[in-house]
Amino acid sequence: MDNIKIPTHVGIILDGNGRWAKERGLKRTAGHLAGYKNLLKLSKYVLDKGTKYLSVFAFSTENFNRPQEEVDYLMDLFIKGFNEDRSYFKKENIRVVFSGRRNRLSDKVVAAMDKMEDETKDNTLGTLNICLNYGGRAEIVDAVNKIIKDNKKDITEEDFKKYLYNDLPDIDYMIRTSGELRISNFMLWQISYAELYFPKCYFPDFNEKEYDKALEEFTKRDRRFGGLNNHEQS
Ligand code: IPE
Ligand code: IPE
Ligand code: MG
Numbered sequence: 001m002d003n004i005k006i007p008t009h010v011g012i013i014l015d016g017n018g019r020w021a022k023e024r025g026l027k028r029t030a031g032h033l034a035g036y037k038n039l040l041k042l043s044k045y046v047l048d049k050g051t052k053y054l055s056v057f058a059f060s061t062e063n064f065n066r067p068q069e070e071v072d073y074l075m076d077l078f079i080k081g082f083n084e085d086r087s088y089f090k091k092e093n094i095r096v097v098f099s100g101r102r103n104r105l106s107d108k109v110v111a112a113m114d115k116m117e118d119e120t121k122d123n124t125l126g127t128l129n130i131c132l133n134y135g136g137r138a139e140i141v142d143a144v145n146k147i148i149k150d151n152k153k154d155i156t157e158e159d160f161k162k163y164l165y166n167d168l169p170d171i172d173y174m175i176r177t178s179g180e181l182r183i184s185n186f187m188l189w190q191i192s193y194a195e196l197y198f199p200k201c202y203f204p205d206f207n208e209k210e211y212d213k214a215l216e217e218f219t220k221r222d223r224r225f226g227g228l229n230n231h232e233q234s
Pocket of ligand 1: 014015016017018019020058059060063074178
């Protein structure tokens with residue numbers, strides 16, 4: 001397909017790690033490791049294509065309700081992964097930021113996140129926003145509480161945006177792998193006018209080829225934002 005459209009901000013709900021592992025007779029945790037490795041490769045691919053912001057849902061506030069063993073595995077993976085792969089993000093010129101509440105995360109996880117943000121802050125290829133201990137409603141409520149603390153009385157949408165976790169444009173294209181047709185509390189403010197895409201494959205299999213297919217689909221979409229396109233105006 002010619003003239004592929006490149007979304008400025010892509011959001012991906014990284015879903016299906018557990019089912020990917022189950023299909024192979026492996027433990028769910030093996031799926032998380034495969035998903036994490038895929039994220040490293042895919043984030044570079046997405047940003048290399050010209051997208052400036054990639055937000056990924058890695059761990060929801062609700063994911064703390066999973067069995068302790070799985071939560072512990074994921075937290076260890078974050079600590080080890082972020083510490084080991086800082087050099088990768090530095091080399092690839094990717095800025096990494098995090099969205100979410102830090103309160104239930106261990107000191108080691110928070111330290112790995114802080115170090116990653118600090119050491120990649122001047123990178124310019126694009127931004128990878130990792131949503132970790134993140135909830136879309138929590139982000140809005142946290143913003144409202146900051147607004148109250150600031151004694152603001154009247155606020156516009158533009159002002160409100162400044163109180164969200166990170167300074168990001170709206171999401172243009174929201175992808176959820178694994179075939180589930182729901183949002184599960186992902187970036188509720190930012191997806192208002194996003195195009196939605198639900199590929200069937202599990203996240204560890206969502207590779208470059210699958211992403212190219214996703215971009216072809218995005219290119220076909222007719223975005224209107226409530227108005228009319230040029231060719232529709234008589
Ligand atoms: C997504 O994969 C990763 C996280 C939520 C941490 P899942 O773990 O939700 O995998 P499925 O949906 O059970 O297959
Ligand atoms: C959403 O996936 C959260 C992440 C991908 C981190 P879940 O697997 O937790 O969502 P539900 O439970 O299927 O809605
Ligand atoms: Mg899931």
